[in-house]
Amino acid sequence: xxxxxxxxxxxxxxxxxxxxxxxxxxxxxxxxxxxxGGIDRLDTFLGKHVEQLLENHAHxxxxxxxxxxxxxMREGTLEIVDSGQHLSHDTLTGAADREWEGFVxxxxxxLYAMIAKDYMHRYPLTRKQLAQVAVKNxxxxxxxxxxxxxxxxxxxxxxxxxMVAEPLRLFDxxxxxxxxxxxxxxxxxxxxxxxxxxxxxxxxxxxxxxxxLHDRRDISTLDATVAAGQRAxxxxxxxxxxxxxxxxxxxxxxxxxxxIEDLGFCKKGTAGKITADGDTELGGKIPVNTxxxxxxxxxxxxxxxxxxxxxxxxxxxxxxxxxxIDGAKIGMTHNVGGTGATAVVHILGRV
Amino acid sequence: xxxxxxWRKIPQRYNLIGTKCEKCGRHFFPPRSFCPDCRRAGRxxxxxFAGTGEIVTFTVIHTANEQFEAYTPYVxxxxxxxxxxxxxxxxxxxxxxAKIGMRVKSTFRRIATDGESxxxxxxxxxxxxx
Numbered sequence: 001x002x003x004x005x006x007x008x009x010x011x012x013x014x015x016x017x018x019x020x021x022x023x024x025x026x027x028x029x030x031x032x033x034x035x036x037g038g039i040d041r042l043d044t045f046l047g048k049h050v051e052q053l054l055e056n057h058a059h060x061x062x063x064x065x066x067x068x069x070x071x072x073m074r075e076g077t078l079e080i081v082d083s084g085q086h087l088s089h090d091t092l093t094g095a096a097d098r099e100w101e102g103f104v105x106x107x108x109x110x111l112y113a114m115i116a117k118d119y120m121h122r123y124p125l126t127r128k129q130l131a132q133v134a135v136k137n138x139x140x141x142x143x144x145x146x147x148x149x150x151x152x153x154x155x156x157x158x159x160x161x162x163m164v165a166e167p168l169r170l171f172d173x174x175x176x177x178x179x180x181x182x183x184x185x186x187x188x189x190x191x192x193x194x195x196x197x198x199x200x201x202x203x204x205x206x207x208x209x210x211x212x213l214h215d216r217r218d219i220s221t222l223d224a225t226v227a228a229g230q231r232a233x234x235x236x237x238x239x240x241x242x243x244x245x246x247x248x249x250x251x252x253x254x255x256x257x258x259x260i261e262d263l264g265f266c267k268k269g270t271a272g273k274i275t276a277d278g279d280t281e282l283g284g285k286i287p288v289n290t291x292x293x294x295x296x297x298x299x300x301x302x303x304x305x306x307x308x309x310x311x312x313x314x315x316x317x318x319x320x321x322x323x324x325i326d327g328a329k330i331g332m333t334h335n336v337g338g339t340g341a342t343a344v345v346h347i348l349g350r351v
Numbered sequence: 352x353x354x355x356x357x358w359r360k361i362p363q364r365y366n367l368i369g370t371k372c373e374k375c376g377r378h379f380f381p382p383r384s385f386c387p388d389c390r391r392a393g394r395x396x397x398x399x400f401a402g403t404g405e406i407v408t409f410t411v412i413h414t415a416n417e418q419f420e421a422y423t424p425y426v427x428x429x430x431x432x433x434x435x436x437x438x439x440x441x442x443x444x445x446x447x448x449a450k451i452g453m454r455v456k457s458t459f460r461r462i463a464t465d466g467e468s469x470x471x472x473x474x475x476x477x478x479x480x481x
Contacts, residue, residue, distance in 0.1 A: 093416065097439075099360075099381075100381060100438065100439060101439045102416075103462065103463075103472070103474070104427070104439055104440050104441055104462060104474060104475075104476075105412065105415065105416075105418075105419045105422070105425065105427055105441050105462070105463070106427055106439050107412060107414070107415055107416060107419075109414070110410050110412045110427050113410035113412075114408045114409060114410050114427070114428070114429055115408075116410075117408045117409060117410055117451070118407070118408035118451075121408070121451050162413070162414075163411075163413045164413055164414050165410045165411065165412050165413060165414070165427075166410050166411040166413070166446075167410075168410075212439065213429065213439070214407075214429045214437040214438055214439050215437065219407065219408055219429065
């Protein structure tokens, strides 16, 4: 059993601090994720140090490759931030099937838009209910001091924003964010050497599916999410009612709708209604994306999964300030690669 | 896309040629050289698709990659071919006319150009069936 001993949110330019922290604490295992792409000239230097640390602590989680991600992020995200719409679209299309989706003119929002269209054709989801996902996530983001967008918005903001790919508008889409996150993973029995408030990893599960959306069994169900969610619940021996809050992958508003259904928090076709009813708000039956989610807290792509863990750890440590869920004991994270090619679910609990 | 990689795909892109398993009758596009159901008992042969099908879901792209910006707004859809496989493709029609369930047939068109002096990519788009 492992625990998240400490977690650090990396602001741009504070990488040096993080490395000093990681090295100074003689880590037994490190997982750092970042936006990939760019230069890795410091890899060799870092790899050597981490390897030495790992050799000293044989039962460490060996995630060396992840380390270079931080460096790449430092170079890579700058490029993306400066380059605007075209490169963002092009980079993200690489997360789908470049050969048979990107080649014919599919964009990443376009693929999720086709999920939304299919979903709205089959289930009673209204445009306003869909917009409410973004409104709720901005409300939460406004209560998160490290969120990229800390402004509340209204349904009108979403409905009047630029059309990106019908029916998705600009405010249905998460941004591409410059940011990073890190967690420190240690064996549970040693976690207290590093922190007074370790958080237990109760489950970690992953599942995959076809990379192209058109090859999926069902366009608006992410089978990878369904499988990873079920595995995580089985591993933790818990059920939905045990989860106090969940961070889901809301790269687009429709993605949050699909995620809460596919994880089993409500029946297929009802997520729009429970969102409009306030069940997923702070203080609702199952608060979703208390951080503001990808939509408002931000989407540093490669670092997003760890950023979600960061939020749940904050909640479980009662550190979440104005967005704190009272008495939070167990939380869940759900991250997606592509349009549903990969899903990763973690369940974390207070020790 | 490099020239070699592009040329290798010409049979599939220009003619909508995939494969089918003669044992179970399942069709594959893009082509597969192995049937995942029949495995070693399967027999894979080339299959030229009729090119007819219907729209499963679609969107109208308003902001696109640079290569496709000149075409916006354009209709992008998942089309289910009558033989079974689904594929992503553009539909040549007015955005307001696109409907889920609409019958379409394939047509050979220019897809995009790699800049002013780059390769011109051709492939399959679909048009509504009258």
